[in-house]
Amino acid sequence: MLLNPLTFHTPSTLDEAVRLYTTLDNSRLQAGGTFLLNSLKLLKRKGAKTPEHVISLNKIDGLKGASASNGELTIKAMTTISDLYSSPHLQGHLSVLRTVCKNISTNPIRNMATVGGNLTCRYTWTEMPAAMIGLGGRLHFRGRDGATQTLDAEEFFKNGAKTDKIFTHVTIASDPNASVAYCRVKKSPNVDIPLLSILIKTNFNRNTFAHTRVSVNNCVAFAQRDHKLEQFLDQSVCSPDIAQEALNHMDESIYETRSNDYKKHMFRVSIKSALRELMEKNR
Amino acid sequence: MITLNINHKNYQLGLKGNETLLEVLRDHLGLTGTKTACEESECGTCTVIVNGKAVLSCITLASGLTGDRIETIEGLADGENLHPVQQAFLDEGAVQCGFCIPGMIMSSKALLDTNPNPTQEEIEYALDGNLCRCAGYLKIFEAVRKTGREMKRAFAVSDKN
Numbered sequence: 001m002l003l004n005p006l007t008f009h010t011p012s013t014l015d016e017a018v019r020l021y022t023t024l025d026n027s028r029l030q031a032g033g034t035f036l037l038n039s040l041k042l043l044k045r046k047g048a049k050t051p052e053h054v055i056s057l058n059k060i061d062g063l064k065g066a067s068a069s070n071g072e073l074t075i076k077a078m079t080t081i082s083d084l085y086s087s088p089h090l091q092g093h094l095s096v097l098r099t100v101c102k103n104i105s106t107n108p109i110r111n112m113a114t115v116g117g118n119l120t121c122r123y124t125w126t127e128m129p130a131a132m133i134g135l136g137g138r139l140h141f142r143g144r145d146g147a148t149q150t151l152d153a154e155e156f157f158k159n160g161a162k163t164d165k166i167f168t169h170v171t172i173a174s175d176p177n178a179s180v181a182y183c184r185v186k187k188s189p190n191v192d193i194p195l196l197s198i199l200i201k202t203n204f205n206r207n208t209f210a211h212t213r214v215s216v217n218n219c220v221a222f223a224q225r226d227h228k229l230e231q232f233l234d235q236s237v238c239s240p241d242i243a244q245e246a247l248n249h250m251d252e253s254i255y256e257t258r259s260n261d262y263k264k265h266m267f268r269v270s271i272k273s274a275l276r277e278l279m280e281k282n283r
Numbered sequence: 284m285i286t287l288n289i290n291h292k293n294y295q296l297g298l299k300g301n302e303t304l305l306e307v308l309r310d311h312l313g314l315t316g317t318k319t320a321c322e323e324s325e326c327g328t329c330t331v332i333v334n335g336k337a338v339l340s341c342i343t344l345a346s347g348l349t350g351d352r353i354e355t356i357e358g359l360a361d362g363e364n365l366h367p368v369q370q371a372f373l374d375e376g377a378v379q380c381g382f383c384i385p386g387m388i389m390s391s392k393a394l395l396d397t398n399p400n401p402t403q404e405e406i407e408y409a410l411d412g413n414l415c416r417c418a419g420y421l422k423i424f425e426a427v428r429k430t431g432r433e434m435k436r437a438f439a440v441s442d443k444n
Contacts, residue, residue: 106412
């Protein structure tokens with residue numbers, strides 16, 4: 001057997017899932033299972049302790065799907081990456097999520113993996129955290145006592161993405177005036193292991209950056225915003241030199257963390273490229 | 284006991300809960316067409332189709348699939364008549380050692396069932412989870428394209444009639 005003995009639970013409602021999660025000791029939630037199953041196999045091979053209970057969220061219909069209403073996109077936790085990719089609701093600046101989805105792993109994994117798992121798995125190199133931070137996503141949870149909690153994505157990842165609650169959905173306000181650029185670099189052209197990603201969202205006010213969000217994923221720490229660069233950009237008028245000048249206003253502590261010269265160089269290349277793309281869109 | 288629907292047939296199984304779908308197919312049901320290789324979602328040899336989508340059976344717990352439609356390589360042929368995808372793989376010489384082929388065929392079928400006229404980019408994207416160590420990709424892609432053309436022709440004929 002590839003896995004240690006466990007009891008597998010398939011609740012059909014969120015209330016039932018919360019009840020199981022609050023009453024069972026040594027349990028793990030399973031979303032798509034693409035991280036969990038390999039993790040359980042590895043733990044078994046190492047002779048480490050594994051969870052006695054796995055609670056699958058896959059049979060809870062109310063946790064699947066994406067929808068748009070009242071100027072807000074809602075993506076439920078168990079929406080697969082491939083279903084989000086083909087969602088007709090990814091319009092305007094939110095279409096960047098289609099690019100994010102396309103970059104994730106391989107086809108069968110995208111058919112299994114979920115937005116919720118990608119956000120809450122606590123692996124630092126996943127794609128969705130930087131995207132949700134950059135887009136101003138708000139994460140919604142159902143607590144052990146049945147209560148709900150809402151956190152800005154930035155706040156959630158600033159606190160190490162820790163939660164004892166069940167993630168239910170993320171909401172993102174639609175912003176018809178927003179422009180978004182997303183840049184992702186792999187470790188090698190042939191092997192799709194992410195090295196870094198940058199998402200920059202701004203609302204151009206005539207020719208000036210405004211309300212800019214620069215979300216950085218350095219893949220070795222949780223995604224975060226570069227507030228220093230945002231401040232610089234929000235005082236800046238679009239010009240041919242601004243992309244180069246912006247590189248002097250990066251919060252180096254974000255980009256220095258466990259980065260070699262190549263990675264630091266690629267951060268600079270990516271930020272320049274993203275800014276040029278944004279200014280091109282603004283023409 | 285749980286019931287799994289595999290290749291349009293219901294199987295009653297007494298599972299403990301920690302069995303992967305791959306283990307159930309091969310060890311419990313003797314359906315060894317789905318292959319075991321990396322067992323960690325990297326190679327795609329264990330690809331099957333669940334509810335119309337290609338998934339990896341080595342990281343799928345079988346007990347979670349009650350009510351789902353599971354298709355394996357064994358379910359494609361109709362008696363002696365191979366599925367068009369299988370036939371195309373043979374006709375185009377896409378099979379070398381053969382080990383990756385069941386997974387390749389299942390991914391191809393899942394693609395063609397929803398997109399019978401895929402572009403080269405769409406074929407590569409749909410098969411990006413299936414590795415071939417014999418590097419037989421070119422003929423595999425041609426086999427998928429050929430199947431698409433045959434399916435398009437078959438639809439055109441049936442529309443005409």
